[in-house]
Amino acid sequence: MSQARGSSGDARLPDVFLTPGTSSFSDFLGAVSPELLPARRTLPQGTAAELAPHATTIVAATFPGGVVMAGDRRATMGNIIAQRDIEKVFPADEYSAVGIAGTAGLAVEMVRLFQTELEHYEKIEGSTLSMDGKANRLSALIRGNLGLAMQGLAVVPLFAGYDLTADQGRIFSYDVTGGRYEETAFHSVGSGSMFAKGALKKLYREDLSELDCVTVVIQALYDAADDDSATGGPDLTRRIFPVVSVITADGHRRMTESDVAEIADRVIGGRMQRPDGPHAALN
Amino acid sequence: MSMPFYVSPEQLMKDRADFARKGIARGRSVVVVQYADGVLFVSENASQALHKVSEIYDRIAFAAVGRYNEFENLRIAGVRLADLRGYSYDRRDVTGRGLANAYAQTLGTIFSSGGEKPYEVEIFVAEVGDTSEEDQIYRLTYDGQVADEHGFAAMGGDAESVATYLKEHYRPELTRDEAIRLAVQALGHSESGDRTIPVTELEVAWLDRTRPQQRKFRRLDSDSLSGILAGS
Numbered sequence: 001m002s003q004a005r006g007s008s009g010d011a012r013l014p015d016v017f018l019t020p021g022t023s024s025f026s027d028f029l030g031a032v033s034p035e036l037l038p039a040r041r042t043l044p045q046g047t048a049a050e051l052a053p054h055a056t057t058i059v060a061a062t063f064p065g066g067v068v069m070a071g072d073r074r075a076t077m078g079n080i081i082a083q084r085d086i087e088k089v090f091p092a093d094e095y096s097a098v099g100i101a102g103t104a105g106l107a108v109e110m111v112r113l114f115q116t117e118l119e120h121y122e123k124i125e126g127s128t129l130s131m132d133g134k135a136n137r138l139s140a141l142i143r144g145n146l147g148l149a150m151q152g153l154a155v156v157p158l159f160a161g162y163d164l165t166a167d168q169g170r171i172f173s174y175d176v177t178g179g180r181y182e183e184t185a186f187h188s189v190g191s192g193s194m195f196a197k198g199a200l201k202k203l204y205r206e207d208l209s210e211l212d213c214v215t216v217v218i219q220a221l222y223d224a225a226d227d228d229s230a231t232g233g234p235d236l237t238r239r240i241f242p243v244v245s246v247i248t249a250d251g252h253r254r255m256t257e258s259d260v261a262e263i264a265d266r267v268i269g270g271r272m273q274r275p276d277g278p279h280a281a282l283n
Numbered sequence: 284m285s286m287p288f289y290v291s292p293e294q295l296m297k298d299r300a301d302f303a304r305k306g307i308a309r310g311r312s313v314v315v316v317q318y319a320d321g322v323l324f325v326s327e328n329a330s331q332a333l334h335k336v337s338e339i340y341d342r343i344a345f346a347a348v349g350r351y352n353e354f355e356n357l358r359i360a361g362v363r364l365a366d367l368r369g370y371s372y373d374r375r376d377v378t379g380r381g382l383a384n385a386y387a388q389t390l391g392t393i394f395s396s397g398g399e400k401p402y403e404v405e406i407f408v409a410e411v412g413d414t415s416e417e418d419q420i421y422r423l424t425y426d427g428q429v430a431d432e433h434g435f436a437a438m439g440g441d442a443e444s445v446a447t448y449l450k451e452h453y454r455p456e457l458t459r460d461e462a463i464r465l466a467v468q469a470l471g472h473s474e475s476g477d478r479t480i481p482v483t484e485l486e487v488a489w490l491d492r493t494r495p496q497q498r499k500f501r502r503l504d505s506d507s508l509s510g511i512l513a514g515s
Contacts, residue, residue: 011384011385011388012388012389012391012392012393013360013364013385013386013388013389017359017360017363017364018356018357018359018360018389020355020356020359025363025366025370028363028367029367029370032363032367033367033371036370036371094496112370113370116366116369116370119366119498120362120363120366123337123338123339123362123366124359124362126332126334126337
């Protein structure tokens, strides 16, 4: 590996590795191998939006004691379903998760960089970043992608985690310029987000249990898939269901496929009776 | 014009080695012990914040004795190398052997170059495998030599007497708690008599192959440590 070699051709670690200074992996990467940084790439003029698959709807909601994030499994390229079992919700570190909407390839790369960034800081400093610190780092990575976003390759993640200092689940949304906004209770991003948000508005309560909260986000994803062609609904023949992450004071946990399937089956059972989903009280 | 005195290369290297050894011998010891489910590190360390044992990557840990600023630099370089490799290839492509090689080359070059003072450090790099046969422990000395260790090893000021104690009492397939008790006793052992090291002056960390998470490195807090030591 070229970066690991000294300039004089010996195998000694280069000075930049041994120089104290930054605890940020992306800063280090910028100094050693800038070509690996997504932000340093230049593209020819024109739009590239139709070239790559897009990932769609992500929802997140808090409950007393934690936060839940879920994503559907579809990636689209124009009218084509590029992948029907893509995963769009990833653990960022032990107490947070990031879900991605937008250009799938760039988003997955950004997630990898973000995961490495958090772990790198933790190892070098011996302590984890604060929840706001993590959210700000993600902001900086998105901002680096602005040039590509203007050519149609936008990445819009949703970030959620358990804040050990505040003892609660927190959700952050972003815009393509890296703007960071803290959301209360719930949020959704991606092409089906307006439908998912409508469902969340009607179904969300402050005193949800963990299981109920997972049911709410799965209901919301069902509604998103119902009205948005780019969001994948539960695939009953292939048994493909949303990826669900639950983050509590015990850390990040991805719900097992069988647990998610069980909840999804209940949701679908209800929809068999009433396709538009559960009634909300009028007042 | 003054003429520099002639110093034979043998003498020059011997002086540099003596210098490094003296620096290392001033510090307290670190012990590494292989147990049934992984690799354990115990060191005598009065500081709670300045660690001698640290995580490098998923399955790789680092322990050092000697000058803090020097081994801290090496530790950070190791984390950077591992994270860079894991990011550009894949997490599985980061190996303890690769890291040990990079350290060996670095220490070796610094030791034999006239311009720099040799590093006064000694390092363990350990990687935990899926079974104890696949565990790897490397010891790196100030001059860049690498040695493969099996079962247990000690370095630092009282390395010899600590290693002798471990040799007499070590057996394979210890439980983690047995390994901790053995390592703590070994650190307290010396020719002139045994002493009890206060719990707050011990640093305990291990790589646990049974941990479900990708990252196998764990630290032990002093409350849990008191409990384990009282259990003997």
